Amino acid sequence: MSLSRRFGPSRTRDEGRGIPDATVARLPVYHRVLRGLADDGVLTVSSDHLAAACGVSPAKLRKDLSHLGSYGTRGVGYDVSYLSYHISRELGLSKPWGVVIVGVGNLGHALVSYRGFASRGFEIVGLLDSHPDVIGERITTSGVDLVVRPMAELEAVVADSGAHIGVIAAPADAAQSVCERLVAAGVRSILNFAPVVLVVPDEVEVRKVDLAVELQILAFHEQRRVDDAAQLPKVMPA
Amino acid sequence: MSLSRRFGPSRTRDEGRGIPDATVARLPVYHRVLRGLADDGVLTVSSDHLAAACGVSPAKLRKDLSHLGSYGTRGVGYDVSYLSYHISRELGLSKPWGVVIVGVGNLGHALVSYRGFASRGFEIVGLLDSHPDVIGERITTSGVDLVVRPMAELEAVVADSGAHIGVIAAPADAAQSVCERLVAAGVRSILNFAPVVLVVPDEVEVRKVDLAVELQILAFHEQRRVDDAAQLPKVMPA
DNA sequence: TAGATTGTTAATCGATTAACAATC
DNA sequence: TAGATTGTTAATCGATTAACAATC
Numbered sequence: 001m002s003l004s005r006r007f008g009p010s011r012t013r014d015e016g017r018g019i020p021d022a023t024v025a026r027l028p029v030y031h032r033v034l035r036g037l038a039d040d041g042v043l044t045v046s047s048d049h050l051a052a053a054c055g056v057s058p059a060k061l062r063k064d065l066s067h068l069g070s071y072g073t074r075g076v077g078y079d080v081s082y083l084s085y086h087i088s089r090e091l092g093l094s095k096p097w098g099v100v101i102v103g104v105g106n107l108g109h110a111l112v113s114y115r116g117f118a119s120r121g122f123e124i125v126g127l128l129d130s131h132p133d134v135i136g137e138r139i140t141t142s143g144v145d146l147v148v149r150p151m152a153e154l155e156a157v158v159a160d161s162g163a164h165i166g167v168i169a170a171p172a173d174a175a176q177s178v179c180e181r182l183v184a185a186g187v188r189s190i191l192n193f194a195p196v197v198l199v200v201p202d203e204v205e206v207r208k209v210d211l212a213v214e215l216q217i218l219a220f221h222e223q224r225r226v227d228d229a230a231q232l233p234k235v236m237p238a
Numbered sequence: 239m240s241l242s243r244r245f246g247p248s249r250t251r252d253e254g255r256g257i258p259d260a261t262v263a264r265l266p267v268y269h270r271v272l273r274g275l276a277d278d279g280v281l282t283v284s285s286d287h288l289a290a291a292c293g294v295s296p297a298k299l300r301k302d303l304s305h306l307g308s309y310g311t312r313g314v315g316y317d318v319s320y321l322s323y324h325i326s327r328e329l330g331l332s333k334p335w336g337v338v339i340v341g342v343g344n345l346g347h348a349l350v351s352y353r354g355f356a357s358r359g360f361e362i363v364g365l366l367d368s369h370p371d372v373i374g375e376r377i378t379t380s381g382v383d384l385v386v387r388p389m390a391e392l393e394a395v396v397a398d399s400g401a402h403i404g405v406i407a408a409p410a411d412a413a414q415s416v417c418e419r420l421v422a423a424g425v426r427s428i429l430n431f432a433p434v435v436l437v438v439p440d441e442v443e444v445r446k447v448d449l450a451v452e453l454q455i456l457a458f459h460e461q462r463r464v465d466d467a468a469q470l471p472k473v474m475p476a
Numbered sequence: 477t478a479g480a481t482t483g484t485t486a487a488t489c490g491a492t493t494a495a496c497a498a499t500c
Numbered sequence: 501t502a503g504a505t506t507g508t509t510a511a512t513c514g515a516t517t518a519a520c521a522a523t524c
Contacts, residue, residue, distance in 0.1 A: 022515060028454040032433060046481065055435040059517055066483055074482040075524040091454050092461030099453070106351045110344035116433060116450040122457075164460050165453065188463060189456040191449075195270060195354060197293040205459045207452045211429075212354040214445045215337070215403065216266040216329050218427040219360075221443045222402050223330030225426060260491060284505065297493055304507055312506040313500040 019090070023064040027087050029054050030061070034084040046077040093121045098163035100126035100187070102178050103170035104134050104148050107193055111169060118143040125161035128154050130174070154178075158185035165189045172196045179206075257328070261302040265325050267292050268299070272322040284315040331359045336401035338364035338425070340416050341408035342372050342386050345431055349407060356381040363399035366392050368412070392416075396423035403427045410434045417444075 033053045037045055051061040065071065065078075071086050072078045088094060099117065101108055104127050117124060124144050129135055130151040137148045149157055157163070166182040168175050168190060175194035182190060183204055190206045192198055198206050271291045275283055289299040303309065303316075309324050310316045326332060337355065339346055342365050355362060362382050367373055368389040375386045387395055395401070404420040406413050406428060413432035420428060421442055428444045430436055436444050 020515070024455055024458050025451070027458075028448075028451040029435065031454070032450070033435070048481085053435065055437075057517075059519090060515090062481095062483065063516080070483065072482050073524060074522070075480045077481065090458070092457040093454065095461070097453075097457050097460065106344075106348035110348045111449070113344045114449060117453070120450055120454065122453055165456055189460045191452055191456060197267065197271070197291065199293075203463075205456060207456055209447055209449070209452060210266075211349070211352060211447070212270070212358055213263070213266040214429055214447060215335075215355070215360055216269070216331065216358065217262055218403055218429060218443060218445055219330040219335050220262050220265075220328070222335065222427045223333070225441075258491070286505085295493075297495090298491090300505095300507065301492080308507065310506050311500060312498070313504045315505065 019067045023067050024091075026054070026056065026060075026064055027091055029056075030064070031084060031087045031091065031093075034080055034087065037080050038084060042080055044077045045080055047072070050078065096121045096123050097165055098123055098125040098161050099165045099167060100124075100128065100154075100158055100161065100163040100182070101167045101169055102128045102151075102154065102182070103168065103174075103193075104129040104137070104139075105131075105169065108169040109139075111167060112139055112144055113141050115142060122165070125163050126157040128157060130170075151178075154181050155185045158182065158187060163187065165191065168192045168194055168198075170194060257305045261305050262329075264292070264294065264298075264302055265329055267294075268302070269322060269325045269329065269331075272318055272325070275318050276322060280318055282315045283318055285310070288316065334359045334361050335403055336361055336363040336399050337403045337405060338362075338366065338392075338396055338399065338401040338420075339405045339407055340366045340389075340392065340420070341406065341412075341431075342367040342375070342377070343369075343407065346407040347377075349405060350377055350382055350384075351379050353380060360403070363401050364395040366395060368408075389416075392419050393423045396420065396425060401425065403429065406430045406432055406436075408432060 030050070033050065034045075037050075037053075047058045047062045047065075051058040054061065065083070068086055068090050071083050099122050101111055101124060104112070108127070108129070112124060112127065124146065127139060127146050127148045128151055129148050134148050135150045139146055139148065158166075164187065166179075166187040166189070168178050168182075170178050172194045175192065175196040176198060179190060179192070179198045179200060183200060188204050190198070190200070190204065192206055192208045193210075195210055195212055198208075200206055268288070271288065272283075275288075275291075285296045285300045285303075289296040292299065303321070306324055306328050309321050337360050339349055339362060342350070346365070346367070350362060350365065362384065365377060365384050365386045366389055367386050372386050373388045377384055377386065396404075402425065404417075404425040404427070406416050406420075408416050410432045413430065413434040414436060417428060417430070417436045417438060421438060426442050428436070428438070428442065430444055430446045431448075433448055433450055436446075438444055
């Protein structure tokens with residue numbers, strides 16, 4: 001980190017609040033790409049370069065970053081590690097967050113083996129399932145060494161581990177009940193893989209990953225393409 | 239389907255094009271909830287009810303549906319199966335779409351066993367992997383009976399199956415190359431699970447599912463909550 | 477200083493919302 | 501007819517974009 005910037009940008013930013021949702025959703029991508037650049041030994045990057053690597057326009061990138069503060073240098077660009085640090089701080093990645101995964105079927109197993117957790121400061125601190133075949137299974141991957149606990153222990157696992165984030169990888173018909181127990185146990189951030197609209201109190205943040213929705217959006221556009229190809233009379237190349 | 243509506247809404251709609259992206263992204267949710275209502279034997283639903291079940295406001299729901307046409311009845315509500323049919327038609331779910339999955343590790347296995355494909359008219363028509371341990375494995379689940387093929391056969395599998403959608407469940411460092419081969423083989427719709435910004439021609443539609451991004455967005459809000467709780471002086475209950 | 481690049485401004489675009497006229 | 505509920509309108513809000521003044 002450039003120590004020459006020690007005194008920082010003197011609070012010209014949005015007073016720490018009010019970063020637009022659309023910007024927050026892109027910060028993780030900027031962060032990942034910056035880490036890749038740092039690994040490659042790149043020290044400085046311009047908004048044009050970084051934007052291209054992130055798949056956004058330079059204007060959008062600069063606008064997004066301006067919400068965090070003023071971490072670039074005109075005429076030069078951005079110091080890769082300095083910017084990376086400030087994004088990670090803004091995202092809350094400087095603290096480690098404990099994650100409990102409820103449902104250790106195919107998807108749950110895939111999540112546990114996912115290496116993106118630990119590398120971003122997330123730690124899996126609990127695994128729960130209701131199926132006797134899975135309960136008691138010991139799962140050991142890089143950074144994880146846990147035994148699957150029965151659903152009855154959900155509240156105890158959350159309390160003991162101090163988990164902040166709950167991942168619901170359970171079947172659809174169990175999802176709402178799991179969600180309610182997580183919330184009652186004190187979890188306020190939930191990542192839901194079940195194809196269900198969860199009902200939660202206002203203070204709880206739910207994000208949903210829905211394979212079927214993504215596929216259906218693709219199908220919509222695919223159909224448009226097929227229809228277009230069929231309806232338009234073939235235009236002769238000149 | 240109410241045959242009394244046989245003659246349809248006489249093209250008052252947006253001429254088939256121009257359904258806003260935000261609306262398209264919600265249609266699959268409406269469709270799923272409507273199917274659930276139909277299964278429960280519900281014949282008619284008001285925008286207030288349906289909106290509540292979908293977790294959106296009634297105004298937004300009606301606005302969204304108005305882009306498809308005029309499929310409700312004032313004073314009554316929407317015929318569940320009639321509306322469901324028109325949404326599925328708009329989404330392109332009346333035709334079956336072939337899906338090829340590239341990468342049959344933990345995530346790929348989870349995807350194959352996901353029951354949401356077939357129930358929405360998607361059919362897995364090819365599985366590919368580069369790992370010798372996985373190649374040749376026969377995978378049989380409800381509706382799927384396939385052998386994992388080596389990566390070298392990607393082009394042949396796409397051509398033979400006529401697949402329209404490619405799912406990239408391969409490691410990050412293979413994703414761009416897989417993507418290019420899919421596109422060269424004629425695939426125009428890609429669902430990408432690899433944490434990589436794919437570079438594709440304009441005519442290709444890529445949707446990305448990124449676990450790390452979702453977790454980091456949750457961490458951002460979680461941090462805000464924690465900070466708020468720490469900074470605000472404790473307010474006495476009156 | 478001259479060239480490069482940021483951070484900000486103002487214009488545009490698209491999405492959301494509330495209210496209500498149309499109409500079953 | 502009276503009550504209910506849609507489909508549409510107009511206002512608001514938030515996100516994107518292009519251009520450029522600030523400044524390294």
